[in-house]
Amino acid sequence: MKPIKYLVFALVFMPMTIFAHEPQLPLDFEQHTLEQVSQHIHVVHGTQSLPNPQTRGFMNNPSAILTHGGIIIVDPGSSAEIGRQLLTKLRKITDKPVIAVFNTHVHGDHWLGNQGIRETYPEVPIYAHTRMLERVEAGEGGTWVQLFMGMTEGAVEGTRVIGPNIGLSGGEVLSLDGITLKIHHTGHAHTDHDLMIEVVNDKGLFFGDIVSSRRVPNSDVPQDASFKGSIAAIKAMLDEDIAVYIPGHGRSGGREVPESSLLFLEALNASVTHYFNQGLQSYEMKDKVIDDLAEYQDWNNFNEIGRVINFVFQEVEQDNF
Numbered sequence: 001m002k003p004i005k006y007l008v009f010a011l012v013f014m015p016m017t018i019f020a021h022e023p024q025l026p027l028d029f030e031q032h033t034l035e036q037v038s039q040h041i042h043v044v045h046g047t048q049s050l051p052n053p054q055t056r057g058f059m060n061n062p063s064a065i066l067t068h069g070g071i072i073i074v075d076p077g078s079s080a081e082i083g084r085q086l087l088t089k090l091r092k093i094t095d096k097p098v099i100a101v102f103n104t105h106v107h108g109d110h111w112l113g114n115q116g117i118r119e120t121y122p123e124v125p126i127y128a129h130t131r132m133l134e135r136v137e138a139g140e141g142g143t144w145v146q147l148f149m150g151m152t153e154g155a156v157e158g159t160r161v162i163g164p165n166i167g168l169s170g171g172e173v174l175s176l177d178g179i180t181l182k183i184h185h186t187g188h189a190h191t192d193h194d195l196m197i198e199v200v201n202d203k204g205l206f207f208g209d210i211v212s213s214r215r216v217p218n219s220d221v222p223q224d225a226s227f228k229g230s231i232a233a234i235k236a237m238l239d240e241d242i243a244v245y246i247p248g249h250g251r252s253g254g255r256e257v258p259e260s261s262l263l264f265l266e267a268l269n270a271s272v273t274h275y276f277n278q279g280l281q282s283y284e285m286k287d288k289v290i291d292d293l294a295e296y297q298d299w300n301n302f303n304e305i306g307r308v309i310n311f312v313f314q315e316v317e318q319d320n321f
Ligand SMILES: [Zn+2]
Pocket: 105, 107, 190, 209, 220, 221
């Protein structure tokens, strides 16, 4: 498709296709429901819109694993308010205390809600990859709060940076109140420190942002990603005995969830490599790659594909250096 034609297509049809996939999604966190996806796992599936005043910054999949005597929270959302509201939703199904929190990676939509949990449970341990602890220590949390303050026109006001305090590196098996969690880290993927959390009891896997359902992989912060590493991580997890996959964004489901991200990443990588081998520069191949990926044009964030192609190009170039 020619660029002008594509632009017209995007302008005319994008809002309609986004609407078609999220027909009646309410906008802010409070209106979303906590859904049970397996015996112990409950997920609030977020909207896929970028943080804005209407969503008050909400866009990820805040989740909870209910144990016999407590609650384990995974990625409590993008603001103190969302963390508090997650507790309010959980109170409708259990009166048990929060015994642990996990953060899959440093992108602010996943963990700035820690504050909302720590206000009620000041001693609760917050687990993340050691590298995330270092990056928060270096000041990335403040950058995310500022970014969301701007994007939401102040809706995340009052959110403070409460980082994780227990570092993991992958390979750990944690037993928490009868729930066995296997921690996976397969190297640089969506970031240099992603944790994937397997709930062995339920054959469930929290993928973090290595997999998002119907969203262009690594399109929000492509400068943080290894696209090859993302492919390797998804393949590694598809070899595990998993029945339900919880993506960082979008609906949970079976193997089709990681498989569709994998197919996208492989098609993108193959297309960029093909034109690289023909001697094309990133800007020269952009429209051709977009044409090759035409079947994905209704995925969320497809309008960011140009930026994504730049980063894939750099990776392919480095590999051939
Ligand atoms: Zn992310």
